[in-house]
Amino acid sequence: MGIVKELKKGALISLWFVFLTFPVMVIKVDPIARTVVWRWENALYMAVGTFVVYYIAQFFLKKKENQKEASEEKGLNHSIIHKILQNPLQRNIFVGVLAVAAVLFPQVLSAYQTNVMTTALMYVVLGLGLNIVVGLAGLLDLGFVAFYAVGAYTYALLNHHFGLGFFTVLPIGGLMAATFGILLGFPVLRLRGDYLAIVTLGFGEIIRLVLENWGEFSQGPSGISDISRPGFFGVDFDLQSSIIYTYYLMIILVIVTIFVVNRLQDSRLGRAWIALREDEVACQAMGIDKRKTKLVAFSLGAFWAGIMGVMFAAKTTFVNPASFTFLESAIILSIVVLGGMGSIVGVVLGALILILMPEYLRALSQYRMLAFGAILVCMMIFRPQGLISNIRRTYTFKKKTTNSLSK
Amino acid sequence: MTKQPILDVRGLTMDFGGIRALNSLDLDVTSGEIVALIGPNGAGKTTFFNCITGIYTPTEGNIWLTPPGGKKKISLNGLKPNQVTEKGLARTFQNIRLFSKMTVLENVMIGRHCRTKAFIFGAIFRTKATLQEEQDILQSSYAILEKVGMADFADEFADNLPYGAQRRLEIARALATEPLLLLLDEPAAGMNPQETQSLEHLIKQISMEGQAILLIEHDMKLVMSLSDRIFVMDYGKKIAQGTPLEIRENPAVIKAYLGEEVDA
């Protein structure tokens, strides 16, 4: 009986897909010969294809459910990466290999590859910043790119008008973005979920539109060019070494970010963020100042976006409003969701995959973005919790409590 | 009336649009007491908790809190929920509101938030003071878990706990804020007889340590055996107040309860 029902469902779904794709797959109009060709065989392929894919997907979903039950029984939810990170020896080897790979990368691979990697690393930091707001504090922010833009324009303008250098503006850009984070935070303190998402989306667009239209201030759509690259004690680099230098700078920034975000997450403040995400009313009733906690989340998240904005301006030497569209926010949000909300390892992986994959999918030329989309959809079906779900809370505290008991 | 009450509520009124959920209610709790607030469903008991803890802003009335030791009384009117908790009222929720994706221990640690102060700087640089404070938070949270008999579950996620344990955890979390007065909203709701009995034991134990408790509860056996004094309300109004014995015999109370049964 179950099988018949399943078959019926599969058949219905195939039929639906045939119907949906009918105009594209079956009808072909030849405008010169003024004829319509009916390619009925395509409908058949479509039906059979959908039918098969449906059952493969079902099979994997079932298998996954079984696995989940089994692992829940044993209390094993730990992914391979977490297992490695838990074992001190394995962790040191893992980090060591990663460090060597990171150092050798620009030596071994071309400047183009290095440049792509630098971009991916920038998204790692952006993802970690947004992760504070979305993953930890649970505030859905769709306008994160605004802070990225604030950082980029801070450097572009200060460099253009006053000739300030990269390292001077790096903290200024971060603080500027953090200030904007607080400015956005105030009006949205009472909002949650969908409403918050809409307002932040609007905020992101406002920043972009202001930059586009306030010509005297930002030079409008044509943008600001000839921004200085990161300097190194007055040494003049050629383009090649500048790319490599920027790459190493980015590596350092990523390490600093991971260090800081990890400590924040593992603190009194980090716990308050997670509590806020879990239940706002209970959180307040436990004595947590909702306003303060939210504002700090917004501004600390924005801080990293500001830093990366400065980096972006310095790396490309050119900024214009077109670089800061909603798509950018969506990509950063995808990194956080795909990687696993609240998980640092997950966000790092998510950023690398999401930014590098389209590059390496170039082999598929015109189907590149299609494949990219398909992979994202599959991810969300098979691993809705993200690549790496955050489990730190079970083991970190076990360790600590045994410490405190033996004391 | 030699003792100054810890909590003193005068003329508390709460309107929701046209509905008067609380009607000029007076209530007081003295230190060391267990006071019960009872009444039929919809009488306004939870609304009373929400008003005094700052979740709702009452239409009228005054809420005073007096810390022990001859200190000046504090007005809780207009304070935000977190400020009320800081001043010394901590509560549990009728419909359990734990942080479900946090461990049991972490839930209690959140309760320590308002008694500690490490912030961004301390978190990033792990100063000596911050590390010490984290240790203190862990130790005291763990001690509270032991007190309520849940230390074995410390690393379990809160939503994996059985129902009775979740209610206990709510109490533990509230205790972690070091309240002057503990507010319990139907702590025995949905518990089986064994769980109710061990809850009774726990409440008695907490009370023995000098904790003042204001309890909303439907289980009459529990209320009668625990409380020093009982307030009864119906339709937002106080209809009786007194010792368990007095309440048992009060005709207005009997009518309110029987009336409810006839309606139902």
Ligand SMILES: Nc1ncnc2c1ncn2[C@@H]1O[C@H](COP(=O)(O)OP(=O)(O)O)[C@@H](O)[C@H]1O
């Ligand atoms: N937020 C609210 N908005 C409107 N009416 C409310 C609200 N909260 C409670 N009430 C009303 O107030 C009355 C008392 O509710 P409640 O305090 O929950 O009763 P109890 O806890 O005694 O069972 C009910 O009639 C309820 O519908």
Ligand SMILES: [Mg+2]
């Ligand atoms: Mg109630």
